[in-house]
Amino acid sequence: MIYKEVIFSEFTEEITTYMYPCPPQDISETEAFISDSIGEMVDGWGLGLVILKRDSQEFLGCAGLHCINRKNPELGIWLKKTAHGNKYGLEAVTAIKDWADKNLEYKYLRYPVDKANIASRKIAEALGGKIIDEYYKTNMSGKTLNVVEYRIPKAQKKENSRKLNWIQY
Template sequence: MTAFNFLVSQPPDLLSLVIESERLRLVPISEKFARDIFHEFNNEITRYMIPQPAQNIEETRQFINQSRASMKAGYNFQSAILSKETNEYLGNCGLHGHKNIKTPELGIWLKKSAHGNGYGKEAIGAVVNWAQKNIEIEYFIYPVDRRNIPSCKIPESLGSKIFSELPETSVSGDVLDWVIYKIFPV
Protein backbone atom coordinates (compact mmCIF):
# COMPACT_ATOMS: atom_id res chain seq x y z
CA MET A 1 0.00 0.00 0.00
CA THR A 2 1.32 3.44 -0.93
CA ALA A 3 1.79 6.04 1.80
CA PHE A 4 0.22 9.49 1.75
CA ASN A 5 2.12 12.13 -0.21
CA PHE A 6 3.10 14.55 2.53
CA LEU A 7 3.54 18.23 1.72
CA VAL A 8 6.21 18.58 4.38
CA SER A 9 9.77 17.34 3.91
CA GLN A 10 9.71 15.24 7.08
CA PRO A 11 6.50 13.15 7.13
CA PRO A 12 4.88 12.95 10.55
CA ASP A 13 4.89 9.70 12.49
CA LEU A 14 1.18 8.83 12.39
CA LEU A 15 1.64 6.58 15.43
CA SER A 16 2.50 9.64 17.53
CA LEU A 17 0.39 12.31 15.78
CA VAL A 18 -1.99 14.29 17.98
CA ILE A 19 -4.56 16.60 16.38
CA GLU A 20 -6.29 19.11 18.64
CA SER A 21 -9.36 21.27 18.25
CA GLU A 22 -11.10 23.58 20.67
CA ARG A 23 -12.62 20.79 22.81
CA LEU A 24 -11.05 17.61 21.46
CA ARG A 25 -7.78 15.74 21.25
CA LEU A 26 -7.42 13.07 18.55
CA VAL A 27 -4.72 10.58 19.50
CA PRO A 28 -3.54 7.45 17.70
CA ILE A 29 -5.66 4.42 18.48
CA SER A 30 -3.94 2.00 20.83
CA GLU A 31 -4.54 -0.96 23.09
CA LYS A 32 -5.43 1.33 25.98
CA PHE A 33 -8.73 2.12 24.21
CA ALA A 34 -9.67 -1.52 23.50
CA ARG A 35 -12.21 -1.87 26.32
CA ASP A 36 -13.90 1.46 25.52
CA ILE A 37 -14.13 0.61 21.82
CA PHE A 38 -15.41 -2.90 22.52
CA HIS A 39 -18.06 -1.60 24.92
CA GLU A 40 -19.20 1.46 22.96
CA PHE A 41 -19.04 0.18 19.34
CA ASN A 42 -22.32 -1.71 19.65
CA ASN A 43 -25.35 -2.59 17.52
CA GLU A 44 -26.98 0.78 18.11
CA ILE A 45 -23.86 2.68 17.01
CA THR A 46 -23.26 0.49 13.93
CA ARG A 47 -26.87 0.64 12.73
CA TYR A 48 -25.93 2.71 9.67
CA MET A 49 -22.38 1.42 9.22
CA ILE A 50 -20.65 -1.30 7.19
CA PRO A 51 -18.82 -3.02 10.07
CA GLN A 52 -20.56 -4.85 12.84
CA PRO A 53 -19.56 -4.76 16.49
CA ALA A 54 -16.77 -7.05 17.64
CA GLN A 55 -18.01 -10.32 19.07
CA ASN A 56 -15.20 -10.34 21.64
CA ILE A 57 -12.41 -8.10 22.89
CA GLU A 58 -9.86 -10.00 20.76
CA GLU A 59 -11.60 -8.79 17.56
CA THR A 60 -11.28 -5.23 18.86
CA ARG A 61 -7.58 -5.78 19.54
CA GLN A 62 -7.14 -7.12 15.99
CA PHE A 63 -8.78 -3.97 14.61
CA ILE A 64 -6.42 -1.83 16.70
CA ASN A 65 -3.36 -3.80 15.55
CA GLN A 66 -4.40 -3.60 11.87
CA SER A 67 -5.03 0.14 12.25
CA ARG A 68 -1.62 0.68 13.82
CA ALA A 69 0.10 -1.32 11.06
CA SER A 70 -1.55 0.85 8.40
CA MET A 71 -0.58 3.97 10.34
CA LYS A 72 3.03 2.78 10.47
CA ALA A 73 2.85 2.25 6.69
CA GLY A 74 1.69 5.89 6.36
CA TYR A 75 -1.69 5.56 4.62
CA ASN A 76 -4.14 5.65 7.52
CA PHE A 77 -4.74 7.71 10.65
CA GLN A 78 -7.10 6.02 13.09
CA SER A 79 -7.63 8.05 16.23
CA ALA A 80 -9.40 7.92 19.53
CA ILE A 81 -11.38 11.09 20.21
CA LEU A 82 -10.84 12.43 23.72
CA SER A 83 -12.28 15.37 25.60
CA LYS A 84 -9.49 17.90 26.22
CA GLU A 85 -11.14 18.92 29.47
CA THR A 86 -11.73 15.48 31.05
CA ASN A 87 -9.70 13.07 28.85
CA GLU A 88 -12.93 11.02 28.44
CA TYR A 89 -12.99 8.63 25.49
CA LEU A 90 -15.73 9.80 23.05
CA GLY A 91 -15.28 7.65 19.93
CA ASN A 92 -13.05 7.10 16.89
CA CYS A 93 -12.18 9.20 13.88
CA GLY A 94 -10.15 8.19 10.85
CA LEU A 95 -8.50 9.37 7.67
CA HIS A 96 -8.19 6.30 5.45
CA GLY A 97 -6.07 6.32 2.31
CA HIS A 98 -6.50 2.63 1.59
CA LYS A 99 -8.42 3.04 -1.68
CA ASN A 100 -6.69 6.16 -3.03
CA ILE A 101 -4.26 8.23 -1.01
CA LYS A 102 -5.18 11.42 -2.89
CA THR A 103 -8.87 10.94 -2.12
CA PRO A 104 -8.86 9.56 1.43
CA GLU A 105 -12.03 8.50 3.18
CA LEU A 106 -13.13 10.15 6.40
CA GLY A 107 -14.86 8.09 9.05
CA ILE A 108 -16.21 8.75 12.50
CA TRP A 109 -18.35 7.25 15.21
CA LEU A 110 -19.18 8.53 18.66
CA LYS A 111 -20.40 6.67 21.69
CA LYS A 112 -24.09 7.18 22.43
CA SER A 113 -23.57 9.47 25.42
CA ALA A 114 -21.42 11.82 23.26
CA HIS A 115 -24.11 12.34 20.59
CA GLY A 116 -25.66 15.77 20.11
CA ASN A 117 -22.67 17.84 21.23
CA GLY A 118 -21.12 18.72 17.85
CA TYR A 119 -18.10 16.48 18.50
CA GLY A 120 -18.41 14.73 15.13
CA LYS A 121 -18.29 17.98 13.18
CA GLU A 122 -15.42 19.25 15.32
CA ALA A 123 -13.36 16.05 14.98
CA ILE A 124 -13.85 15.73 11.21
CA GLY A 125 -13.11 19.45 10.80
CA ALA A 126 -9.87 19.06 12.75
CA VAL A 127 -8.74 16.09 10.63
CA VAL A 128 -9.64 17.89 7.39
CA ASN A 129 -7.75 21.03 8.48
CA TRP A 130 -4.68 19.01 9.47
CA ALA A 131 -4.71 16.93 6.29
CA GLN A 132 -5.07 19.98 4.01
CA LYS A 133 -1.90 21.44 5.54
CA ASN A 134 0.12 18.22 5.52
CA ILE A 135 -1.03 15.84 2.76
CA GLU A 136 -1.45 16.20 -1.00
CA ILE A 137 -5.24 15.84 -1.28
CA GLU A 138 -7.55 16.12 -4.29
CA TYR A 139 -10.64 15.71 -2.14
CA PHE A 140 -11.97 13.72 0.79
CA ILE A 141 -14.66 11.03 0.58
CA TYR A 142 -17.32 10.86 3.28
CA PRO A 143 -19.68 7.87 2.91
CA VAL A 144 -22.81 7.72 5.08
CA ASP A 145 -26.26 6.17 5.15
CA ARG A 146 -28.72 8.94 4.22
CA ARG A 147 -30.92 7.99 7.20
CA ASN A 148 -28.11 9.02 9.54
CA ILE A 149 -29.08 12.70 9.41
CA PRO A 150 -26.63 13.95 12.09
CA SER A 151 -23.73 12.33 10.23
CA CYS A 152 -24.92 13.75 6.88
CA LYS A 153 -24.78 17.23 8.40
CA ILE A 154 -21.02 16.90 9.00
CA PRO A 155 -19.86 17.04 5.35
CA GLU A 156 -22.67 19.46 4.52
CA SER A 157 -21.30 21.84 7.17
CA LEU A 158 -18.01 21.75 5.24
CA GLY A 159 -19.74 22.80 2.02
CA SER A 160 -19.97 19.31 0.54
CA LYS A 161 -22.72 17.91 -1.64
CA ILE A 162 -23.65 14.34 -2.49
CA PHE A 163 -21.87 13.14 -5.62
CA SER A 164 -22.84 9.46 -5.61
CA GLU A 165 -25.57 7.23 -4.26
CA LEU A 166 -25.60 3.46 -4.07
CA PRO A 167 -26.92 0.65 -1.96
CA GLU A 168 -24.26 -1.00 0.20
CA THR A 169 -24.56 -4.14 2.27
CA SER A 170 -23.20 -4.13 5.80
CA VAL A 171 -21.25 -7.02 7.29
CA SER A 172 -24.41 -8.03 9.16
CA GLY A 173 -26.34 -8.19 5.85
CA ASP A 174 -28.38 -4.99 6.21
CA VAL A 175 -28.80 -2.90 3.05
CA LEU A 176 -27.64 0.66 3.58
CA ASP A 177 -28.82 3.66 1.56
CA TRP A 178 -25.30 4.94 1.02
CA VAL A 179 -24.57 8.49 -0.12
CA ILE A 180 -21.03 9.61 -0.85
CA TYR A 181 -19.93 13.18 -0.24
CA LYS A 182 -16.83 14.82 -1.72
CA ILE A 183 -15.20 17.41 0.48
CA PHE A 184 -12.78 19.62 -1.45
CA PRO A 185 -9.79 21.30 0.21
CA VAL A 186 -10.10 25.02 0.73
Protein backbone atom coordinates in the same frame (compact mmCIF):
# COMPACT_ATOMS: atom_id res chain seq x y z
CA MET B 1 -4.70 -0.45 23.09
CA ILE B 2 -5.38 1.40 26.34
CA TYR B 3 -8.91 2.12 25.03
CA LYS B 4 -9.71 -1.42 23.86
CA GLU B 5 -12.21 -2.20 26.64
CA VAL B 6 -14.20 1.01 26.17
CA ILE B 7 -14.12 0.66 22.36
CA PHE B 8 -15.34 -2.94 22.72
CA SER B 9 -18.18 -1.97 25.07
CA GLU B 10 -19.27 1.19 23.18
CA PHE B 11 -19.09 -0.04 19.58
CA THR B 12 -22.56 -1.55 19.82
CA GLU B 13 -25.24 -2.72 17.41
CA GLU B 14 -27.03 0.62 17.88
CA ILE B 15 -23.85 2.59 17.10
CA THR B 16 -23.15 0.52 13.97
CA THR B 17 -26.70 0.84 12.58
CA TYR B 18 -25.53 3.10 9.73
CA MET B 19 -21.98 1.75 9.44
CA TYR B 20 -20.24 -0.92 7.37
CA PRO B 21 -18.56 -2.75 10.29
CA CYS B 22 -20.49 -4.82 12.77
CA PRO B 23 -20.00 -4.76 16.53
CA PRO B 24 -17.27 -7.06 17.81
CA GLN B 25 -18.33 -10.33 19.40
CA ASP B 26 -15.10 -10.71 21.32
CA ILE B 27 -12.46 -8.25 22.58
CA SER B 28 -9.91 -9.92 20.29
CA GLU B 29 -11.79 -8.38 17.34
CA THR B 30 -11.34 -4.94 18.89
CA GLU B 31 -7.65 -5.65 19.43
CA ALA B 32 -7.34 -6.66 15.77
CA PHE B 33 -9.07 -3.44 14.68
CA ILE B 34 -6.64 -1.38 16.77
CA SER B 35 -3.63 -3.32 15.47
CA ASP B 36 -4.81 -2.88 11.88
CA SER B 37 -5.28 0.87 12.44
CA ILE B 38 -1.77 1.18 13.87
CA GLY B 39 -0.41 -0.82 10.92
CA GLU B 40 -2.13 1.55 8.46
CA MET B 41 -0.46 4.51 10.16
CA VAL B 42 2.95 2.83 10.17
CA ASP B 43 2.56 1.99 6.46
CA GLY B 44 1.58 5.60 5.70
CA TRP B 45 -1.84 5.00 4.27
CA GLY B 46 -4.14 5.70 7.19
CA LEU B 47 -4.72 7.94 10.16
CA GLY B 48 -6.57 6.39 13.11
CA LEU B 49 -7.47 8.46 16.13
CA VAL B 50 -9.35 8.24 19.39
CA ILE B 51 -11.56 11.17 20.31
CA LEU B 52 -11.19 12.36 23.89
CA LYS B 53 -13.10 15.02 25.74
CA ARG B 54 -10.75 17.97 26.13
CA ASP B 55 -11.32 18.71 29.83
CA SER B 56 -11.58 15.19 31.27
CA GLN B 57 -9.87 12.98 28.65
CA GLU B 58 -13.02 10.82 28.63
CA PHE B 59 -13.15 8.49 25.61
CA LEU B 60 -15.80 9.66 23.12
CA GLY B 61 -15.15 7.60 19.99
CA CYS B 62 -12.86 6.95 17.06
CA ALA B 63 -12.17 8.71 13.79
CA GLY B 64 -10.00 8.02 10.81
CA LEU B 65 -8.80 9.03 7.42
CA HIS B 66 -8.24 6.05 5.13
CA CYS B 67 -6.17 5.79 1.94
CA ILE B 68 -4.27 9.00 2.67
CA ASN B 69 -1.81 8.17 -0.11
CA ARG B 70 -4.56 8.58 -2.73
CA LYS B 71 -6.15 11.67 -4.27
CA ASN B 72 -9.46 10.98 -2.51
CA PRO B 73 -8.99 9.74 1.09
CA GLU B 74 -12.07 8.55 3.00
CA LEU B 75 -13.24 9.98 6.32
CA GLY B 76 -14.84 7.81 8.99
CA ILE B 77 -16.05 8.49 12.52
CA TRP B 78 -18.14 7.02 15.29
CA LEU B 79 -19.05 8.33 18.74
CA LYS B 80 -20.36 6.46 21.74
CA LYS B 81 -24.07 6.94 22.40
CA THR B 82 -23.67 9.32 25.37
CA ALA B 83 -21.49 11.63 23.24
CA HIS B 84 -24.14 12.15 20.56
CA GLY B 85 -25.68 15.59 20.10
CA ASN B 86 -22.73 17.63 21.38
CA LYS B 87 -21.07 18.46 18.01
CA TYR B 88 -18.01 16.36 18.90
CA GLY B 89 -18.26 14.66 15.52
CA LEU B 90 -18.13 17.96 13.65
CA GLU B 91 -15.21 19.11 15.78
CA ALA B 92 -13.28 15.88 15.19
CA VAL B 93 -13.91 15.69 11.44
CA THR B 94 -13.07 19.39 11.05
CA ALA B 95 -9.75 18.79 12.85
CA ILE B 96 -8.95 15.83 10.58
CA LYS B 97 -9.81 17.85 7.48
CA ASP B 98 -7.62 20.74 8.70
CA TRP B 99 -4.76 18.28 9.23
CA ALA B 100 -5.29 16.80 5.76
CA ASP B 101 -5.37 20.27 4.17
CA LYS B 102 -1.99 21.05 5.72
CA ASN B 103 -0.28 17.69 5.30
CA LEU B 104 -1.69 15.84 2.29
CA GLU B 105 -1.91 16.37 -1.44
CA TYR B 106 -5.46 15.37 -2.27
CA LYS B 107 -8.27 16.48 -4.55
CA TYR B 108 -11.17 15.86 -2.19
CA LEU B 109 -12.19 13.79 0.84
CA ARG B 110 -14.81 11.09 0.44
CA TYR B 111 -17.39 10.81 3.21
CA PRO B 112 -19.88 7.96 2.64
CA VAL B 113 -22.85 7.90 5.03
CA ASP B 114 -26.20 6.18 5.15
CA LYS B 115 -28.90 8.47 3.79
CA ALA B 116 -30.84 8.18 7.06
CA ASN B 117 -27.84 9.24 9.20
CA ILE B 118 -28.78 12.91 9.40
CA ALA B 119 -26.15 13.82 12.02
CA SER B 120 -23.30 12.54 9.84
CA ARG B 121 -24.77 14.18 6.75
CA LYS B 122 -24.79 17.52 8.58
CA ILE B 123 -21.07 17.12 9.29
CA ALA B 124 -20.30 16.66 5.59
CA GLU B 125 -22.52 19.57 4.59
CA ALA B 126 -20.99 21.88 7.23
CA LEU B 127 -17.60 21.22 5.61
CA GLY B 128 -18.86 22.09 2.13
CA GLY B 129 -19.53 18.50 1.11
CA LYS B 130 -21.71 17.77 -1.91
CA ILE B 131 -23.30 14.43 -2.77
CA ILE B 132 -21.46 12.85 -5.71
CA ASP B 133 -22.83 9.32 -5.62
CA GLU B 134 -25.61 7.22 -4.17
CA TYR B 135 -25.56 3.44 -3.88
CA TYR B 136 -26.59 0.45 -1.80
CA LYS B 137 -24.05 -1.51 0.20
CA THR B 138 -24.56 -4.53 2.44
CA ASN B 139 -22.78 -4.08 5.76
CA MET B 140 -21.02 -6.77 7.80
CA SER B 141 -24.22 -7.34 9.81
CA GLY B 142 -26.10 -8.18 6.61
CA LYS B 143 -28.13 -4.95 6.55
CA THR B 144 -28.44 -2.98 3.32
CA LEU B 145 -27.25 0.60 3.68
CA ASN B 146 -28.54 3.37 1.40
CA VAL B 147 -25.28 5.31 1.04
CA VAL B 148 -24.87 8.88 -0.10
CA GLU B 149 -21.25 9.73 -0.73
CA TYR B 150 -20.12 13.26 -0.16
CA ARG B 151 -17.13 14.95 -1.75
CA ILE B 152 -15.57 17.47 0.63
CA PRO B 153 -13.23 19.86 -1.18
CA LYS B 154 -9.72 20.69 -0.09
CA ALA B 155 -9.43 24.18 1.35
CA GLN B 156 -8.09 26.65 -1.15
CA LYS B 157 -4.75 28.13 -0.24
CA LYS B 158 -5.10 31.83 0.41
CA GLU B 159 -2.96 34.13 -1.62
CA ASN B 160 -0.33 35.91 0.41
CA SER B 161 -1.62 39.41 0.69
CA ARG B 162 0.65 42.26 1.52
CA LYS B 163 1.13 42.28 5.25
CA LEU B 164 1.64 45.49 7.16
CA ASN B 165 3.39 45.79 10.46
CA TRP B 166 1.73 48.15 12.84
CA ILE B 167 3.71 49.92 15.48
CA GLN B 168 1.88 51.43 18.35
CA TYR B 169 3.38 54.69 19.68
